[in-house]
Amino acid sequence: xxxxxxxxxxxxxxxxxxxxxxxxxxxxxxxxxxxxxxxxxxxxxxxxxxxxxxxxxxxxxxxxxxxxxxxxxxxxxxxxxxxxxxxxxxxxxxxxxxxxxxxxxxxxxxxxxxxxxxxxxxxxxxxxxxxxxxxxxxxxxxxxxxxxxxxxxxxxxxxxxxxxxxxxxxxxxxxxxxxxxxxxxxxxxxxxxxxxxxxxxxxxxxxxxxxxxxxxxxxxxxxxxxxxxxxxxxxxxxxxxxxxxxxxxxxxxxxxxxxxxxxxxxxxxxxxxxxxxxxxxxxxxxxxxxxxxxxxxxxxxxxxxxxxxxxx
Numbered sequence: 001x002x003x004x005x006x007x008x009x010x011x012x013x014x015x016x017x018x019x020x021x022x023x024x025x026x027x028x029x030x031x032x033x034x035x036x037x038x039x040x041x042x043x044x045x046x047x048x049x050x051x052x053x054x055x056x057x058x059x060x061x062x063x064x065x066x067x068x069x070x071x072x073x074x075x076x077x078x079x080x081x082x083x084x085x086x087x088x089x090x091x092x093x094x095x096x097x098x099x100x101x102x103x104x105x106x107x108x109x110x111x112x113x114x115x116x117x118x119x120x121x122x123x124x125x126x127x128x129x130x131x132x133x134x135x136x137x138x139x140x141x142x143x144x145x146x147x148x149x150x151x152x153x154x155x156x157x158x159x160x161x162x163x164x165x166x167x168x169x170x171x172x173x174x175x176x177x178x179x180x181x182x183x184x185x186x187x188x189x190x191x192x193x194x195x196x197x198x199x200x201x202x203x204x205x206x207x208x209x210x211x212x213x214x215x216x217x218x219x220x221x222x223x224x225x226x227x228x229x230x231x232x233x234x235x236x237x238x239x240x241x242x243x244x245x246x247x248x249x250x251x252x253x254x255x256x257x258x259x260x261x262x263x264x265x266x267x268x269x270x271x272x273x274x275x276x277x278x279x280x281x282x283x284x285x286x287x288x289x290x291x292x293x294x295x296x297x298x299x300x301x302x303x304x305x306x307x308x309x310x311x312x
Contacts, residue, residue: 071207072244078256079276079290079305081240082114083162084216086173086205088124089116089311097307099130103300105140109133110157114307122166129159132191141297143193144231144264155185158192164203173205187226194226195233197263210246214256215239222263236261236269244278252278254290268297274305284312 074087095114101107110133116126135152136142164177180198187194201218222233242256254276261269276290289306 071209072212072246072252075286075311076212076244076252076278078214078240078242078244078254079288079307080256080272080274081214081216081242081258082116083126083128083160083164083177083179084201084203084218084238084240085214086166086168086175086203087212087214088118088122088164088166088175090118091312092117093126093309093311095307095309097305100302100304102302103298104137106134106136108135122169123163124166125161125163127159127161130157131155132157134191136190141268142190143225143227144262144267145225145228147190148228151190153189153191155189155191157185158183158197171207175203177201177203183226188228190227192227193222193264194230195223197222197233199238201238212244213241214243215241220260220263225264231264231266233264234262236263250280252280254278254288270297271295272298272303274303276305284310286311 074089075093077085077087077093093114093116095112097112097114099108099110099112101109110130112128112130114126114128116124118124131154133152133154136147136150138147138150140147158181160179160181162177162179164175166173166175168174178198178200180196182196183192183194185191197220199218199220201216203216204214206213216239218238219235220238221235224233225231238258238260240256240258242254242258245253245255247253255274257271257273259269259271272292272294274290274292276288278286278288280286286309287307288309290304292303294301294303
C-alpha cells in the first residue's frame with residue numbers, strides 16, 4: 001500500500017467575510033494592529049486635530065504646572081506699589097512702561113522708566129521717571145488749587161528716588177524704606193506741584209504656597225506747592241495692600257489697593273485699585289499690565305498701566 005503525504009501550509013487559509021473576522025489567528029491580528037500603528041494618515045489626522053492645541057492649553061494652565069513654580073519671589077512685584085514691597089529684586093530690574101488716566105476733568109498719558117538695583121544681601125535702590133502728557137479743563141482740582149484755564153502740556157514729571165533695607169528675611173519679609181520726589185518741570189506747567197516731597201514706609205510681604213501678600217504703612221510730607229497761587233503743604237499718611245497669585249507656570253494675577261492722604265491744604269485724599277496680569281515667558285523677561293479705578297480725587301477716573309520688564 002502506498003501513502004501520499006500532503007505538505008501542510010504554514011498558516012491555514014481563512015475565508016473572507018464574517019467567519020474570517022471571528023476566526024482570525026494571533027498573527028493576523030498583530031499584523032492588523034501593526035498596520036494601523038504605521039499608517040501615516042492616522043498620525044497626520046492626530047497632529048492636525050483640534051484636540052492638540054486644546055491639550056497644550058490645558059497643560060499650560062493646569063494646577064500641576066502652577067504648583068511646580070513655587071511661591072512668588074522678589075521678581076514678582078505689584079504694578080503701582082513697586083517700591084513699597086519688603087522683597088528685593090534678584091540683581092537688577094529695568095522696566096519700560098506706559099500709563100494712562102482718563103477722567104472728566106482731563107487725561108494723563110505717560111511713558112516711564114523704572115530701574116532698581118540690589119546692593120549686597122539686604123539693600124535695594126531705584127529710580128522712577130515719567131515723560132507725561134497732561135490735559136486739564138478750567139476749574140479742575142490740581143495740587144490743592146483750581147486750574148484757571150484749560151491747558152495741555154508735555155514734559156518730565158517729578159522723578160522719584162527710593163531706597164530700602166530689609167530687616168527680616170524668610171517666610172515673612174520686613175523692610176524699612178524712604179523715597180523722595182524732586183520737581184524738574186516748570187512749576188506753572190501743571191506737570192508738577194513745584195514742591196519737594198518725601199516719604200518713609202515700613203513694608204511687609206508674606207508668602208504662602210502660590211500667593212504672596214504685600215503691603216505697607218507710611219507717612220509723607222510735602223513742601224508748599226508753587227503751582228498758581230500755591231497750596232500749603234502738609235503731612236499725610238500712605239498705605240497699600242496687594243497680592244500676587246500664581247495662576248499657571250507663566251502667569252501671575254496681581255491685585256492691589258493703595259491710599260494716599262491729601263498732600264496740600266484743600267487737596268482731597270486719593271485711593272486707587274488695580275487688577276492685572278503678569279506674563280513671564282522666559283527667566284529674564286516679563287510683560288505685565290492692569291486696569292483699575294479710584295475714589296477721592298480719583299473718583300470716576302479709569303487707570304491703566306502696561307510694561308515690559310528685563311530683570312536678572
